[in-house]
Amino acid sequence: MNPSRVSTFHEPAEASTFLENWNKEVEYLNGFQYKRITVQTSFGHTRVWACNTHLPASKTIVIFPGARTCGLFWDMDNALRPFRNNYRIYITDVNGQPSLSHGHNPAIKTTDYGRWATDVLDGLHIEKTIIAGASLGGLICMKLCLLSPDRVEKAILMNPAGIRPFSFSIRNLYYNLLPIVLPTRSNLARFLDNAIFCPPTHDVPPVYKNLISDYLLYALMQHKFRGDYPEPLRKEELERLTTDIFLIVGAKDLLFPPGGTIRIAKQYIQSLRGISVLPATAHGIETSKEAINLMYDLLENASIPQPA
Template sequence: MSIYKSQDGKIASIKLYDAQLQKLGYLFSDKYVTTSFGKIHLIETGNMKGKPLLVFHGGNSTTAYNLLMYKFLLKDFHVYAIDTIGHPGKSDEVCLSSNNYDYGKWASEVITAIGYDKISCFGVSFGGGILAKLMCIAPEKIEKAVLVVPAGINNALPISSVKMLIPLIKYVVTKKEKYLKETALYMALSEIVLDEDTLDTIKDSFDNVKTKVGMPSNIMRKLLRNYKTPTLVMAAEKDCLFPAKRVLSRAKTIIPNCKVHMLKGCGHMHIMPQYEKKMIVDFLIDS
């Protein structure tokens, strides 16, 4: 069963994906690897002499958009940016359960398939939830881990995002951009965050993709007992999905060797200032 609403919707979504990749300003190559879950597409880009970094994007979004938002990683790291299976992009349209640890098993297989025994990992939102599942399933395969506004640590109750439904329904009915922005503002808080690429990606998700509501479920503490990897968790103070107060307190409790940082005043979608970008780069590079 397709993850897209129509064949035309799939074509439009892939067209946006390719257009956003061209905006990177970096050479990149398309790669395909095989896992037991299906064929996986990834973008290899960045600094080919840099430290390898496996990157997981947010849900109902794409790795092309994620690379634009975290483009600063490309200067220092040899990036493998994965199209999450069952989400928009060029990997197989096979949907995994977000309530078990299949995403962790899948991510573990991806690491092996791209030729590594161990690699540093970076995950955003849904991708942070995938990384959290991987921490439980194959801790030995993670060299360092950075999770930004992550699912899977201490998710907010679904009722916290119910308010988004009213403007979303208005957008679905009218297709007026003002309702698209109203919906996005529950996650972004400020229109400054809603640049062209962000709005294009949100519009693509609502227009062309069968949106997935479920996020990776919270991981169990007992499954992290063998996880000793240096980890940085960054959560947004005003995130309606994964609020920092909930996420950071539990991260400190359940994840050994964990540093935490609050993105103050930010919603789930945000613009990261330079000093926080540097914090990520320094954490991943420092031995």
């Protein structure tokens, strides 16, 4: 294992306690507790949050979160409640990110993320599954589809990285760099309200937003990231995708503006089966109940609009 690719917390034991307590607080607010599973992969252990593992005949969905987040960002304010009745749910903490998984970072330009995701499926004894990912998680989904297409029934990409480049617009850079350069709660609030959420339509209750701020502030100040930042897949990689791909994007996404994502996806992803644009949703689309409900309807009824 290359130490230069291993992200670390300044105080690992303290970070583990903070993260365990943070996740417990999300569960307490939701009134729902996930099963904790630890999977061993080529990149160290991976924490997985699971639901309905006792229902082997149910549909299965594996979720990959974005950069500088962890798995339960997907269940702010019980967003995943629609899936709990009839799905087996597995939410990963991505290795290398500020989470309870090992800090070893898969390399962006290689098949590493696909290998890591395949290892996760192997460790969970999942032969074939629906997958979903937001931002970096969308890129991970595509890497898995490229390396192990036989393991994926369909993939839902939400504001994905990996299709178009990160936006270098002045507005996007300002709100993203502000809390990195000056990690204060007020700067985080500006970042959240202008890049991640789109109040009042796309937002979370204050108690959840406070939790998100606590997490991000801790990660910014205590976590040393040593991995690669997302970058687009090569056009020939996009053309090699054969898994059914569904794209859900927010019209207000500053990080990966949807126009470029949609244009490139329609041009190169031959297995693209549907596109939906949510008009008042920003980059943190996994926190949008509208987006999660749309994803559920898609899986249950195949009701997402088809690409023109």
